[in-house]
Amino acid sequence: xxxxxTAEIAARHLLSEAAIRPKVNPFSWMVEDICxxxxxxxxxxxxxxxxPAIVRIALxxxxxxxxxxxxxxxxxxxxxxxxxxxxxxxxxxxxxxxRDDARAMLRAFSDALDVAxxxxxxxxxxxxxxxxxxxxxxxxxxxxxxxxxxxxxEVMIIAGSAHDKRTLYNTGYIFRPGGPxxxxxxxxxxxxxxxxxxxxxxxxxxxxxxxxxxxxxxxxICLDIADYASxxxxxxVADGLDMLLVPCYTPKFDDMVSIAKVTSSALPGIVAMVxxxxxxxxxxxxxxxxxxxxxxxxxxxxxxxxxxxxxxxxEITMKQFQKTRLEMKTSTTRTEIxxxxxRRDMPMAMK
Amino acid sequence: xxxxxxxxxxxxxVVPVVRWASLFRHEPPLSAKDADEARAxxxxxxxxxxxxxxxxxxxxxxxxPSSVEVDSKEVVRLRYDGKTPMIDFPRVxxxxxxxxxxxxxxxxALGIDxxxxxxxxxxxxxxxxxxxxAPATLTTVLSRYRRIAERSSRWFYDExxxxxxxxxxxxxxxxxxxxxxxxxxxxxxxxxxxxxxxAWLFDDSDKRQPNLRNENLRRLMMRISGIQYDIRExxxxxxxxxxMSMPTAVQLDNGDLVSRTALYxxxxxxxxxxxxxxxxxxxxxxxxxxEVALKVSRWIANRI
Numbered sequence: 001x002x003x004x005x006t007a008e009i010a011a012r013h014l015l016s017e018a019a020i021r022p023k024v025n026p027f028s029w030m031v032e033d034i035c036x037x038x039x040x041x042x043x044x045x046x047x048x049x050x051x052p053a054i055v056r057i058a059l060x061x062x063x064x065x066x067x068x069x070x071x072x073x074x075x076x077x078x079x080x081x082x083x084x085x086x087x088x089x090x091x092x093x094x095x096x097x098x099r100d101d102a103r104a105m106l107r108a109f110s111d112a113l114d115v116a117x118x119x120x121x122x123x124x125x126x127x128x129x130x131x132x133x134x135x136x137x138x139x140x141x142x143x144x145x146x147x148x149x150x151x152x153x154e155v156m157i158i159a160g161s162a163h164d165k166r167t168l169y170n171t172g173y174i175f176r177p178g179g180p181x182x183x184x185x186x187x188x189x190x191x192x193x194x195x196x197x198x199x200x201x202x203x204x205x206x207x208x209x210x211x212x213x214x215x216x217x218x219x220x221i222c223l224d225i226a227d228y229a230s231x232x233x234x235x236x237v238a239d240g241l242d243m244l245l246v247p248c249y250t251p252k253f254d255d256m257v258s259i260a261k262v263t264s265s266a267l268p269g270i271v272a273m274v275x276x277x278x279x280x281x282x283x284x285x286x287x288x289x290x291x292x293x294x295x296x297x298x299x300x301x302x303x304x305x306x307x308x309x310x311x312x313x314x315e316i317t318m319k320q321f322q323k324t325r326l327e328m329k330t331s332t333t334r335t336e337i338x339x340x341x342x343r344r345d346m347p348m349a350m351k
Numbered sequence: 352x353x354x355x356x357x358x359x360x361x362x363x364x365v366v367p368v369v370r371w372a373s374l375f376r377h378e379p380p381l382s383a384k385d386a387d388e389a390r391a392x393x394x395x396x397x398x399x400x401x402x403x404x405x406x407x408x409x410x411x412x413x414x415x416p417s418s419v420e421v422d423s424k425e426v427v428r429l430r431y432d433g434k435t436p437m438i439d440f441p442r443v444x445x446x447x448x449x450x451x452x453x454x455x456x457x458x459x460a461l462g463i464d465x466x467x468x469x470x471x472x473x474x475x476x477x478x479x480x481x482x483x484x485a486p487a488t489l490t491t492v493l494s495r496y497r498r499i500a501e502r503s504s505r506w507f508y509d510e511x512x513x514x515x516x517x518x519x520x521x522x523x524x525x526x527x528x529x530x531x532x533x534x535x536x537x538x539x540x541x542x543x544x545x546x547x548x549x550a551w552l553f554d555d556s557d558k559r560q561p562n563l564r565n566e567n568l569r570r571l572m573m574r575i576s577g578i579q580y581d582i583r584e585x586x587x588x589x590x591x592x593x594x595m596s597m598p599t600a601v602q603l604d605n606g607d608l609v610s611r612t613a614l615y616x617x618x619x620x621x622x623x624x625x626x627x628x629x630x631x632x633x634x635x636x637x638x639x640x641x642e643v644a645l646k647v648s649r650w651i652a653n654r655i
Contacts, residue, residue, distance in 0.1 A: 004591070006374070007619035010655040011591045014617060017654055018595050031547070037608040043636055177552035209608060237608045239646070240600035323431040330433050330653045343611065347650060350560050350594040351586065 002284045018349035026090035028232055035205040036232040037241070040174065040184040047178050048124075050154075051214040055316040057123045057245075058116035059274040059297060061285035062130035062160065062306035064249075065105050069196055070096040070136060073234035074168055088106035093198040094163035095129060096136050105132040109142050110310035113149055113157075119300055119313050122213040123156045127276045127336050128222045129187075130160025131173060138162040143173060150175040156212045160247050161221050170206055172221055172247060174210060184208070187215035187328065188221035189230060190312045192250065207234055214318055215242045222248040225273070230255040234340040242325065243244060257294065268328035270316065272297075277310045285310040291324055304315035360551055362486050366536030366637040367493045368644040371500035372460075373508045374467045374530055374655070378619070379520040381468070381615040384462040388518040390429055391439055393459070396514045397427045401440070401441075408455060411503040418449040422540045434654060435460045446479050452477050453499065457507050460652060467526065469652050470511055472504040474640060489535065492576060501550045504529075529623040530605045530655075534613065535575055536632035536640025541603055549629045552614045553596070561594045561614055568614075568629065576616060576627040585616065592618035597628070597650070599643040604635045613643045626651065 004012075040157035041048070081087060097105060109132050116124045129298050132142040144245040146159040154177050161172035170188035187200045207230055209218040218241050225246050234241060244263060248256070253275045260271040274286045288295050297312035328346065337347075377385075401421070409416040425441035445452035454477040468626040474496045476484060484492050492550040542548055554562045563569055563583050573582050585592050598612045615628035626647060632639040 005619060005622055006526045007622055007624040008591050010528070010530075010624050010651075011617055011619045014595075014654060017592045019592075033611070038606045039602050039608050040606060042606070043602055043634075043638065121601075168630070236610050239598075239610075240602065241607050243359035259389060319430070321514075323433075326431070327433045330650070345598060347595045347597045347615075347647070348559070350558065350596070 002094060015296040015349050015351065016175045019351070021348075024342045025340055027228060028161040028312075028340070031229055031232040034229040034287050036208065037207045037209055037233055037237050039209050039211065041176070041210050045178060045211070047176065048211050048321050050212070053318055054123040055123070055213045055215060056119065057125065057272065057314040057316070057319060058119050058121040058300075059286045059312045059314065060112050060126045060130065060160075061275055061277040061312070062105075062112060062127055062308055063108060063277045063312040064111070065097055065101045067095045067097050067101075068093045069093045070165070072165060072168060074200055078274070091198055092168045092200060093196050094136055094165060094168065095133075097133055099134065099321060102132055102134040102139065106139055106142055108303065108307065110145055111303045111305040111344065112311065113145065115303050116311050117149060117153055117308070118153065119311065120296065121155055122312065123158070123217075123271070125245050125274050126247060127274045127345055128161045128170070128172075129163070130247065130276065131162040131251075132281050136163060136165035138164060138171070138173070146173065146175045147181050147183065147291070150179075150232030151177055155211070156244060158219060158247065159183070170197070170199045172219060173318055174208070174219065176210065176212060185209075186219050188224055190223045192242075193216055193224050195250070196280060204228070209241060215316070215318070216240055216244045217245055219245045219247075222246065222250055225256060225263070225271075231263055232260070232341050236265070236344050238267045238269075239345055241267060242269040242321070243267070244269075244271045246271065248273050249276045251281035251283055253281075253287065257289070259287040261292055261294065261334060262340070264289035264336075265328075265336060268292070268325055272314060274312075277308065280319055286312045288314055291328060294338055335339045357424040360499060360537075360539050360547070360631065362539060364538035364637075365486050365489045365492075366476060366538065366540045366632060366640040367484070367489065367496055367532045368473070368536070368640050369493070369496040369500045370471060370644055370648045371504045372469040372471045372530040372648070372652070373504055374469055374526070374528040375524040376462070376465070376467045376526045377519070378525050378641050380465055381461060381463045381522060383463055385519065386463050389461055389515040390436060390438055392518040393511075394427060394506070400510070400514065404440075407506060410501065411506055412451070412453050412455065412499045414445065414449070414451050414453070414621060417608060419443050419445050419453070427534060432460065434463065435466065435653070436463075446553045451495070453496075454478070455499070455503065457503075459511055465491045467655055469530065471648070472500045472507060474500050474503070476637075478636070480634060488520065491537070493533070496532075500531075527622070530610065530626070530651065531623055532644060532646075532651070533575055534628045534630060534640050534644035535571070535645070536630045538632050538637060538638055541605070541633045546607065548611065551631060552612065552629065559596070569630060572616060572627065575629075576618070576625065585618075590604050590620050592616060597643055597647045599639065599646050601632055601634055601642060602631075602638040613645060613647070621648045
């Protein structure tokens with residue numbers, strides 16, 4: 001039988017719990033010096049009051065369209081290549097879609113958006129390179145459409161990403177009610193070398209996040225989810241994040257599932273990845289990991305336009321979600337996660 | 352060589368947040384069914400009880416009932432913190448520009464199995480005040496908040512027992528105690544280098560101890576905890592007391608979501624477990640103090 005007053009016994013018990021020092025991956029310490037997380041909405045944004053009991057998310061897998069790889073350079077004219085510098089270091093390779101295909105892509109985007117909206121979602125997320133481009137620039141019509149539908153239907157639309165020859169970035173766009181007409185952007189940090197993508201990235205590495213429908217959501221593009229500093233920077237502030245949405249375009253989609261599972265456990269929360277509809281590859285259109293476990297989103301009727309997009313829907317019952325999240329956060333058996341990312345959210349006793 | 356502390360931080364305001372909980376265990380322990388019956392009793396009583404709710408809270412706070420209002424958008428609601436059923440009551444907030452402004456709320460956490468139940472009272476400045484008081488007023492504002500929290504908590508305890516009397520009739524209450532969590536947010540300008548914040552609160556030893564070379568930190572911790580001796584003697588004077596860091600994510604005004612760490616001291620004082628902490632708060636809203644106060648309270652509550 002423990003001796004002392006109730007408060008003394010409680011203090012000793014708390015000390016024993018807070019004194020635990022798990023073995024931690026040394027790479028986790030300086031993450032904030034490499035990458036940060038930035039919310040694009042302010043704490044007093046009126047849409048933060050939107051708190052549906054069940055949040056519906058439509059994941060849109062756009063069909064693939066024929067494309068060419070355009071060789072570009074990050075070298076700023078009129079400068080000539082510096083002597084001794086490997087030309088490969090300033091070589092860039094971006095996707096170019098032909099004019100006729102760009103129009104077809106816009107029709108498919110519009111059709112997919114309508115079908116996604118018919119599922120009455122709070123959030124829609126398109127895949128990587130799912131935003132139509134013309135002349136290697138995101139199409140104004142597509143962005144205007146996403147902004148208009150976002151406003152009309154009070155839905156947040158992550159309109160996929162696009163290669164942009166002006167910045168040499170792979171840029172994603174977020175349109176949300178009350179947000180700017182031109183959208184808010186996020187950029188891919190890591191080029192997919194194996195498929196020949198060579199994009200530039202902003203010098204300051206940031207993961208963009210937004211609060212919507214009661215969920216605090218970080219977004220990153222495809223391979224960025226495999227980048228330790230990016231994921232660890234999200235986990236570091238996981239007190240303030242519930243979910244990670246990842247637009248992808250990759251035939252190796254299923255290889256990323258294990259990362260999604262670990263990350264969803266580390267948040268703890270949900271990681272939803274939405275891929276392009278790639279009939280020639282065996283990859284699924286989307287993968288969703290909730291609290292460390294994979295689940296299958298519902299499929300909705302396909303779009304009418306050929307080639308077709310696939311729309312999958314995900315439902316989150318917020319009461320249950322918050323309950324499980326709290327249970328996992330207060331659990332004392334998270335050693336695997338702590339070893340990977342450090343003890344980011346737990347107190348430490350000093351005696 | 353130890354880090355030199357030049358105290359470069361300019362404290363522009365303070366955000367005191369006091370959370371006070373009456374703790375007790377049930378004998379025999381509550382089951383999920385018992386907790387649900389208690390919840391049902393509270394929900395059934397609320398339509399009548401709410402008539403006197405505002406007046407009683409105003410009385411506890413020594414303010415005019417006409418100077419406060421019950422948040423009309425909030426209702427009594429049930430949620431779960433892990434497996435613990437929590438009943439939240441609507442916030443009572445001072446009207447804009449009212450003197451002695453408060454933001455006060457109650458919550459009942461029904462501990463099932465071997466966990467203790469906690470009847471929480473939380474008080475802080477209302478959001479419309481810019482969530483901060485002048486540093487010079489800290490002692491006055493904090494002692495007022497602590498008095499209101501204690502008084503309100505005793506009233507809430509009596510009312511809760513009355514309302515759930517039938518539902519929990521077969522359970523005695525034992526191991527009664529009090530948990531007082533005081534968090535002082537110190538409003539500072541945004542720091543581009545977060546190590547400046549850490550240097551103010553923590554030393555740079557491998558063990559990351561509290562930075563008790565910082566005279567301002569020592570004085571502040573003594574002022575808010577009521578410790579009369581030199582706080583550097585804490586370990587020898589109070590063997591069950593200990594220091595604790597608590598990290599929490601907070602959104603800064605530029606949108607950055609960052610992890611910041613508050614420093615707490617945990618000490619048993621008779622039947623009271625006092626948890627007193629300081630948080631350097633760069634956010635314009637003063638949200639960090641509130642967030643970290645909630646987190647530390649929740650962490651403790653889930654363990655006792």
